[in-house]
Amino acid sequence: MKHFALILIIFGVLWLLLGGYYFGLTHNPNRLAFADYKESQKHEQSKHKASTPTRLIIPAVTIDLPIVSAEIRNSLWDTTNNGASYLTSSPIPGEKGNSIIYGHNWASLFGPLMYIKPGEKVQIIYADGTRKTFTIEYTSTVSANEGSILNQTTDKRITLYTCAGWFDSKRFVVVAILDEHH
Amino acid sequence: MVNFIYMNKLIVTAIALPIVFAASAGPAFAVSTPDFGSCLNPKVAVSQVNTGNNHGVVNKGTYAGTDSIYRLSDANVMQCLCPDNGSGIQTNWYKVSKLSSTDISVLKSEGWIEVTTGASWGLEDTKYLAKNIDYTCKGTQAVSATKPIALAKTGNTVAIVGLFLMGLLSLTTGLLLKKSK
Numbered sequence: 001m002k003h004f005a006l007i008l009i010i011f012g013v014l015w016l017l018l019g020g021y022y023f024g025l026t027h028n029p030n031r032l033a034f035a036d037y038k039e040s041q042k043h044e045q046s047k048h049k050a051s052t053p054t055r056l057i058i059p060a061v062t063i064d065l066p067i068v069s070a071e072i073r074n075s076l077w078d079t080t081n082n083g084a085s086y087l088t089s090s091p092i093p094g095e096k097g098n099s100i101i102y103g104h105n106w107a108s109l110f111g112p113l114m115y116i117k118p119g120e121k122v123q124i125i126y127a128d129g130t131r132k133t134f135t136i137e138y139t140s141t142v143s144a145n146e147g148s149i150l151n152q153t154t155d156k157r158i159t160l161y162t163c164a165g166w167f168d169s170k171r172f173v174v175v176a177i178l179d180e181h182h
Numbered sequence: 183m184v185n186f187i188y189m190n191k192l193i194v195t196a197i198a199l200p201i202v203f204a205a206s207a208g209p210a211f212a213v214s215t216p217d218f219g220s221c222l223n224p225k226v227a228v229s230q231v232n233t234g235n236n237h238g239v240v241n242k243g244t245y246a247g248t249d250s251i252y253r254l255s256d257a258n259v260m261q262c263l264c265p266d267n268g269s270g271i272q273t274n275w276y277k278v279s280k281l282s283s284t285d286i287s288v289l290k291s292e293g294w295i296e297v298t299t300g301a302s303w304g305l306e307d308t309k310y311l312a313k314n315i316d317y318t319c320k321g322t323q324a325v326s327a328t329k330p331i332a333l334a335k336t337g338n339t340v341a342i343v344g345l346f347l348m349g350l351l352s353l354t355t356g357l358l359l360k361k362s363k
Binding site: 001002004005006007008009010011012013014015016017018019022023098117118119135136137138139140142146148149150151153159167173175 | 217219220221222223225268270272315316317318319320321341342345346348349350351352353354355356357359360
């Protein structure tokens with residue numbers, strides 16, 4: 001019985017340590033990164049402050065978040081707990097190319113993104129109060145090494161993504177194309 | 183003294199078992215496969231677009247919709263099928279004529295499907311492996327009830343809380359049993 005008690009204690013401590021390790025992983029600021037994304041794809045974008053994206057709205061899944069500018073510094077991706085991160089090395093949403101916006105998969109942030117479907121709308125509001133609408137074209141769950149989804153394109157698209165899968169090992173990706181009539 | 187050695191063995195075993203279990207969870211062999219990319223943002227320009235009612239998907243059936251073909255190299259092809267209902271299927275076609283049967287077996291265990299000849303799929307008359315990956319696209323019909331194709335967003339939280347609860351329960355029970363002696 002004494003040995004059984006000792007085994008229970010040891011396993012208890014191990015499970016607590018494992019839980020703590022995974023808890024730490026989910027709060028690792030770099031877990032939203034794509035491993036093979038190449039910074040050489042940096043995009044020359046317009047520097048007008050008025051065209052800075054400030055808010056992201058997806059009515060179908062009640063996402064309404066401030067947009068925070070983000071950069072990749074020494075392979076570490078900026079993340080925020082207070083909104084969606086917009087990678088400033090990608091084009092401003094609505095300009096030609098692939099604009100990259102990402103966020104944690106928490107219920108208060110990009111968690112509801114997984115319930116979105118093609119045909120639904122994404123709105124981006126800019127610093128000058130203007131708004132552009134995008135229509136969702138594709139969604140998919142890809143590996144964290146599938147950096148090609150962030151490659152630049154000849155159309156005007158935004159790529160939204162968040163973590164998915166077992167302990168955030170994958171990325172749930174949403175691609176939306178600008179409604180040109182707006 | 184004997185009891186002390188026995189206890190040490192017990193502790194080492196208790197610590198080693200979960201580590202061995204965790205280490206054994208990975209695949210025994212690894213065969214690298216080409217990087218096909220994703221239908222969401224293909225790496226190359228489309229080489230062929232077919233519309234109509236009779237697009238075959240290996241091991242799935244035939245669908246009506248738009249079938250886009252991307253030739254990544256002489257050996258590898260990515261097929262992006264967007265059926266009318268929007269439940270898209272990406273099929274990665276990997277020409278494996280130079281791969282050993284052991285490697286093919288390993289890839290088959292990872293979900294690749296062996297296709298004896300690609301001829302009936304518009305490819306070369308040689309052996310291929312194919313892998314289907316789901317995605318959603320804008321079909322001509324609206325996608326029905328929204329269902330996430332990834333794990334629920336609470337999945338990690340449940341697992342972490344479960345580990346903490348199991349740990350606390352095990353630790354408490356162990357301490358109580360030890361005290362009761």
